[in-house]
Amino acid sequence: MDNATSALARMNMVLHDCPTAEIWQDNVIASPHFKSADGRLKTFDYVVANFPFSNKNWLSGVDPVNDLYHRFEYGIPPAKNGDYDVAPEKRTP
Numbered sequence: 001m002d003n004a005t006s007a008l009a010r011m012n013m014v015l016h017d018c019p020t021a022e023i024w025q026d027n028v029i030a031s032p033h034f035k036s037a038d039g040r041l042k043t044f045d046y047v048v049a050n051f052p053f054s055n056k057n058w059l060s061g062v063d064p065v066n067d068l069y070h071r072f073e074y075g076i077p078p079a080k081n082g083d084y085d086v087a088p089e090k091r092t093p
Helices: 003-015
Strands: none
Touching: none
């Protein structure tokens, strides 16, 4: 969502010899860009992202209870910020 972060991501891809990497600047939670032809979210082997940790208005444009992509099956982060940590017993070693 931030111009500077998007520019840094583009520069980083050029420096790492990946000039054709697709960088998309937007609200990835409210309006995901990478979807397949049938409307489902695309999956990838690797994703480089700068997640909006501690974003105070992460719910803007998002209804986690009725999420079309079922991304909140393990719980919904607190409304006060978008941070969410899986309980220690549910972490993958």
